[in-house]
Amino acid sequence: MMRKYIVTGTYALLFLAALTSCKKFLDVVPDNVATIDNAFTMRTQAMKFLFTCYSFMPKNGQLGDDPAMVGGDELWEIPERGAYLDMAKGFQSKVGPLGDRFQPMYQAIRDCNIFLENIGKVPDMQETERRRWISEVKFLKAYYHFILVRMYGPIPLIKTNLPISADVNQVKVVRNPADSCFSYIAKLLDEAAPGLPLTIISPTTEAGRITQPIALSLKAKVLVTAASPLFNGNTDQSSLKNLDGTPLFNTTYSKVKWDSAATACKRAIDVCESAGIKLYVYNPAFQQFTLTDTIKTQLSIRNAVTEKWNSEIIWANTQSNTADLQRLISSWWDPLYLDGVITRGELSPPLKIAELFYTANGVPIDEDKTWDYNGRYDLHTAGDADKLYIRKGYTTAGLHFNREPRFYADLGFDGGVYYGQGRFDDKKYMDLFYLEGKFKQRDGKGKYGYNTVTGYNLKKLINFQNTINSSNDYSVIDYPYPIMRLSDLYLLYAEALNESGGPSPEVNKYIDLVRKRAGLGTVASSWTNYSTNPVKFQNQDGMRAIIHQERLIELSFESQRLWDLRRWKESSKELNNPIKGWDLSQTTPISYYRITVLFNQTFGAKDYFWPIAEGNMTANRNLVQNLGW
Template sequence: MKENNTIINRLRKSIIPIASSFITLFAVGACSSDFLDVIPDNVATIDNAFKLRNEAEKYLFTCYSYLPKDGSIYHNPGFLGGDEIWIPYKTSITSDVFEIARGSQRRANPYFNVWDGNYSGGGPGDNYRLFTGIRHCNIFLENVTDESKVPDLNAAERQRWIGEVEFLKAYYHFYLLRMYGPIPLMKTNIPIDAPENQINVKRQPVDECVSYIADLLDTATAKLPEDNALVPTTEAGRITKTIALSVKAKLLLMAASPLFNGNNDYATLVNKDGTPLFNATYDANKWKLAADAALAAIQSAEANGKSLYVFPQSPFTLSAGTMTQMSIRQAVCERWNSEIIWGNSNSQTSDIQKLAMPPLDPAHNHNDARKILSPPLKLARMFYSKNGVPINEDKTLDFSNDTKLRVATNAERFNIKEGFVTARINFDREPRFYADLSFDGGVWYKYDSPSKSDDGTVWGLKGKFGDPAGASHSFHMNVTGYFIKKLVDWNQITYTTGGSFYKGYAWPEIRLADLYLMYAEALNESEGPSATVYQYLDRIRTRAGLAGVVESWTNFSSNPSKPTTQTGLRDIIQRERLIELAFEGHRFWDLKRWKLATQNLNAPITGWNIKGTDQTSYYQEVTVSQQQFIGPRDYFWPIPESAMIQNPNLVQNLGW
């Protein structure tokens, strides 16, 4: 492995590249004196790096700097690597991650290669080299755990820093495990004079990887502060006990899922010495461990005052439905709100808002509201009806011809402009549909809405060819006819003279709603349907303006007994998760761990005919692209050929 051979020589006693391009990690939503709001100077040697607290803190910054920028479509494969968001190909932007969704992943110089970092992300920002990040973490831990070093660092702060870096080391291992499957475990840095058999490390079995990462998270948790102990104005974004517990829950949920738990498709993946890297025997107890971990994270979060976000009373007059939608939207966009478990300040969000936002007026600038992030029509169909059940199950509403045209009435004015003709699929939908998405004729309520109210003159989207949000721009166009409202802060202001202002927020890596859904899923798999499973699902549904699971299915579904069986409730939980966390980068990973990617990522990407100029020509379902996902190959990234050549002990993932 390149990292094992060359980084040692580079870092052991020579110049250490301490993130010269490191961004101000914790600047979002806080003052200029924030923790880590410093660009560190280069440090000549490792010895000098740990002589005093000030220099050691700069090395702590380096360990943080490898956190993936998950709020960027260029650097989060969950956005453009699957089927949740489509973009025009090589026009407005170029993204290497999008090549994965298009079926173009390759073994030589893979797209989004975080193994050794030799890839072009296709956008702004540094390449990820997560094994290098782990190496920096090991260097930090080796030195800061030595109490003879950094003598001006007090004991409490020393323990906290050690806990933070132990967490980061565990998280970088988790990130690699999720992408590549079994990985080498870099528990300590390999000495410069180590024999070749130690330098050429092997991949370790999945269960061993999970155990190591979980144990490291436990070790870190004991040293980390409670969320309530942080100073909000200066320490927002630093790792806490609740964050570590939540990542452990995410790790164990993944380990219990079909991709990692008894996956016979990978039974033949073995090391060169014959060691199996996947345990082909299903272990039901892994779901129990995942449930326990999720509950521990929830209890920690709630003890620290975390709760599902509810939009506060606005100075403007808003209907109850709009207030519900604002709670859904701002759970993501409101800075450091009560629901955010982990806000990643290493990832800014102004760019993704600009790429999601459409022009709502002819005077709005297409360069500042590019509208290119395009959910496929199947994502629009995924959301529930207004009765809280799938549209193909709702026995009281007919969605059999969901492309049929219909005129919006006064009663529907808070969601669709009154008198507008649009497709049947856009009517009678749940609040999350209108909170997350916009469409031709859809209302887009935000801070600068002309009437300062949702019952008057409000922004409405027009998406046909030649309209403000239509596909007539040479580069910036939406390719499906659906637009992402969820990721754009309601404070976004579009100036009619050109230009937009976007209020940035730290990317929400984990929300409390995610923990509730993890717990419900693991509990259903380990124990089956129960009042507790319904309780945690219904907490999320209540915030989303829906009745509870049992009530909704009993009253409105053609399959009323569905929530009473483990299989039926599994389907409900999975769909609930895909809806609640839509457009946050989770769907890609969830479809993989559930082993549902083969059926979902081979379906065509469809949308409206964006070249249509009137309602008849526009509302025709057309195929934008035909995806290809080859299983089991595409469930994991290929290990780069260069790494395979440099380390003869590595074995390649199946199919590559």
């Protein structure tokens, strides 16, 4: 007879002081009979349970389910929108934590455990398929634990579900030390990887399911996170202990963690490349209109994110609805056709993000000896040489001139050229539409709809083949939101290598591969020839700064910055800087290009981790709260 397990209603499994009502499984059994016995009587029912395990995946890229979108400083929003902007403003609370995942992730882990403990009973399955399903669910179990560790730090590990006969003391589990958490997650991924396919054979029916490259790439990210300052020798967390005095953080720095992370990254890269995964470069088989190298480079950057299942995607979330996201962030394309409801320009990059990108020479704007950093807010008029970036004859800030291709591919701004969306402003170069961002202009403040709140628009996440037509319609091409791209993995490897042994040709190799696709020279040539600190890349600290900025640029607006700043322990610096933009209520360039402070952010030591909700603390008195909460 099959064992029965604790099933919860209001709180997550193992965090109740008393048991509550049963939870009905999603699409698990016929006739709405929610019993484990029925769920594993045949393959078709077990498959429903498998997909239930997948269904708990957070919807990356969606404002209501992804705190990394607007929970930090990368994007700003109108004040009326959602709870995550409240988190960016410092309104986090332990009473009802914003973006809380404690309960749903433990519900997910519970279902994964039920699946793993019962899948062996299904009679009508091939063993190779059973092994694959087990590997997928072990991966998901590892991923759900990782989500919790990244948010809350040390957590209770739920390796198996407790039987219904468990007494109340067994139910009241304690938090495991951070090192134990990472070790267990890595172990699950090691167990999962061999049973997973190298590639998805049938994308139409299996897109989004876990592969070996996904499992090994997640392990690489997990171990890099474990080796990073937030978890590796973090003395700020020395007083976080269980009630019995067990320390939850190892405050002694370990280089071995970086060594292990580098090894995991390289293995993941090798497997990804053997599966045919490679950096994406836009090279259409047929193109009706002239495409310059400038535009092709920008499309390589944008399409690496927005083209479905392109060559660079390691893992993407098929449950994320990017069509709605694209409509939210698209600017007001044309008042003749659109009424301002379909497109809203709602998420706006602050000025600090515009300043993050390199100059055209591939170095930071405050390091480029050929670029006028002190005059970056002065006005300049675009000439013929600028026309593929800025509208010829348009007056805008010096900050917008002579920047790297990712700046123009990722950001829209007043006077900036915006390739795509079916617009024709220059028939020689298809779709050289440009934005007008001043007060009551086409893309400016003061009209119906939201448009921008900083003076910048988010271009990167919008598919360039979305089209506007005369039927008051904005046709959007949906795509699965990327969770991991090869460029992410390359930069993780470079980071781990540098932390493990300092700068080396191997470190440079993987950074330079990403930079080449972005239209930039190598690190060595760019810093040697253009930087005021030409030897920066030759020492570990300098290379660390280069890698950090390269990641923040390359992966901008992809739900990565919030987590990177945290694991590097740099949030306390970056998130204590004000959110700034231009003066959007002005109609002339000289008035518009005045800096306006939108919000003064604050970030304290306690903000590196989410608080555990008071309800969970009350239900389980063995839990200890994160510091500062």
